[in-house]
Amino acid sequence: MQTIVITVGTISGLTGILAFLLTLAKSTIGNYGEVIININNDQDHVVDGGDTLLSSLISEKIFIPSACGGKGSCGYCKVKVKEGGGPVLPTELGYLTPEDMKENVRLSCQVKVKENIKIEIPEELFSVAEYEGVVSEIVDLTPTIKHLTFDIKEGSIDFKPGQYVQLRAPQYEGSDEEVYRAYSIASSPLLQNKLQLIIGYIPEGVATTYVHHHLNQNDEVLFNGPYGDFFYQDTDREMVMVAIGTGMAPILSILYHMVENNIDRKATFYFGARHVDDLFLLDELKEIEDKLANFRFIPTLSRAKKEDGWKGDIGRVTDAIDKHMGDGENKEAYLCGSPRMIDSTVEALKEKGIPEELIFYDKFE
Ligand SMILES: Cc1cc2nc3c(=O)[nH]c(=O)nc-3n(C[C@H](O)[C@H](O)[C@H](O)COP(=O)(O)OP(=O)(O)OC[C@H]3O[C@@H](n4cnc5c(N)ncnc54)[C@H](O)[C@@H]3O)c2cc1C
Ligand code: FES
Structure with missing residues (x-):
């Protein structure tokens, strides 16, 4: 009887210690406190450490092109990391050229912000902004392609013909993640306060299922942009x-x-x-x-x-x-x-x- 009591007591004690250690680990591992992101030797942004560089920048309303929405599969989210980015990860290698490696270019969706970090980004990215829109028209161009018109709620987006925006697909029934995907602007730069996109349906695609099966007229959307170096060139060719x-x-x-x-x-x-x-x-x-x-x-x-x-x-x-x-x-x-x-x-x-x-x-x- 005495042995049973001692055994039960020991097991309970060990379980208690384990639970305490787990709680302690949870509250310390991955808790990097506040860290500073210094951009272009100019701006300091204080953020909570632990997130990816891409997400930390988005939380500061600084938008980096990220056509795959941070999945590490487009290679668009490159930024120069001067200090504090840690070693290059295997997931980045396929997208970094030898020149990128020499220049400390990294995929911002793969770099974790765990300590103060110094980065360089092109000045034009500071003019990328977030916009709220309302769906004013949806037209079926074919059974799998829709033409969408959004009224921009405040201001208008200044872009070069050929550039793209990143549209947010929020969580919906069947998708528990919020994602951003790239869509080229189909409208004229002169079309004030409106933006038009042409979006095809990809079976089981997260964003296109949202657009084709869940997005309706008068719904609100969020997008950021403009992005891209594919645009009209003013030449005589x-x-x-x-x-x-x-x-x-x-x-x-x-x-x-x-x-x-x-x-x-x-x-x-x-x-x-x-x-x-x-x-x-x-x-x-x-x-x-x-x-x-x-x-x-x-x-x-x-x-x-x-x-x-x-x-x-x-x-x-x-x-x-x-x-x-x-x-x-x-x-x-x-x-x-x-x-x-x-x-x-x-x-x-x-x-x-x-x-x-x-x-x-x-x-x-
Ligand atoms: C610069 C740029 C501009 C773009 N502009 C447009 C545009 O104007 N209109 C438009 O409809 N799309 C455009 N895209 C593609 C768009 O960004 C998304 O990749 C696409 O809509 C699929 O997103 P999803 O979330 O539905 O699919 P995901 O959930 O990302 O993918 C689901 C599955 O489908 C596969 N898949 C993804 N895209 C395709 C595809 N095109 N064909 C076949 N399989 C695919 C993926 O590999 C994955 O296995 C553009 C992409 C880029 C990089
Ligand atoms: S956002 Fe696509 S690779 Fe980083």
């Missing part, structure tokens, strides 16, 4: 525009900019789809063709069906380029869409003689 699917969005913004500013450079837009049913905004593009004498829209279908009676181009965008473009002399190119389409089109354009530095693109990945 002939423009070769190439897109598939929702990749039309930034090209449309560039075309609106050209119409509104009477920029009648020679320009051809090659747009790839599979079937007739996948084509959209054809009337809008016809109108732009009527307004810009030197602009031509060439849709091409990779899997046209006989019964559709399609009389236009058949094949991929690279086939249409091959057929219509001629050589690459004095031309520059703007590409938007899937990484596969971009890679094959860049190769095709280089073969035609457009130098790589004059081929601008945004891969939607």
Whole structure:
């Protein structure tokens, strides 16, 4: 009997000590207290330590491009860490060039802020802001692509045609995480207090399921931007525009900019789809063709069906380029869409003689 009492007592004692140690560990491990993020040797921001650099900066309303929403899979969130970032993590290696490594460039979504840290970011990121919007219109362009118009509640967003914003998808039934995803602006920079996006549905995609199945007219949204170095270049070169699917969005913004500013450079837009049913905004593009004498829209279908009676181009965008473009002399190119389409089109354009530095693109990945 005495043995049983001693054993039970010992076990209870050990359990108590373990529980105490666990509580102590919880309150100390990962508790880094307040730390200072120094930006560009100028601003000091005091934040609670322990979060990622990306999240800590967002909490200070400093927005870094982060197209994958911090998953470590886009490589967009690079910042120069001068001091205090800890060692480079294996998750960063695939995205850092030898030049990045030399310059102490890091993925801000992977770096944990555990001590005072010194970073450098481009000045233009200070003009990136957060905006609240209200959904004023949702139009189905195809069964899987929506055109959305948001009224910006306060002020207006100043962007270059071709740039993108990051839209927040809050938690919803079936998704317990809040995520941000990149969407190219489809509207004109002159459209005051409004922003338009073209968003495709990706089965089981967190943000696109929110947009396609949960977002309704009059709902409030949050987005930040503008971001990106893919935008209209003010030169005299002939423009070769190439897109598939929702990749039309930034090209449309560039075309609106050209119409509104009477920029009648020679320009051809090659747009790839599979079937007739996948084509959209054809009337809008016809109108732009009527307004810009030197602009031509060439849709091409990779899997046209006989019964559709399609009389236009058949094949991929690279086939249409091959057929219509001629050589690459004095031309520059703007590409938007899937990484596969971009890679094959860049190769095709280089073969035609457009130098790589004059081929601008945004891969939607
Ligand atoms: C600069 C930039 C601009 C962009 N602009 C647009 C735009 O204007 N319109 C638009 O619709 N999208 C655009 N995207 C893509 C967009 O940011 C999201 O990646 C996309 O909407 C999927 O988000 P999700 O949260 O629904 O999918 P996730 O939950 O992130 O992904 C779910 C699954 O689908 C896969 N997946 C993700 N994207 C694709 C895809 N495109 N095709 C096939 N599989 C995919 C993922 O690998 C994952 O396995 C852009 C991306 C970038 C980087
Ligand atoms: S946010 Fe995409 S890699 Fe960091």
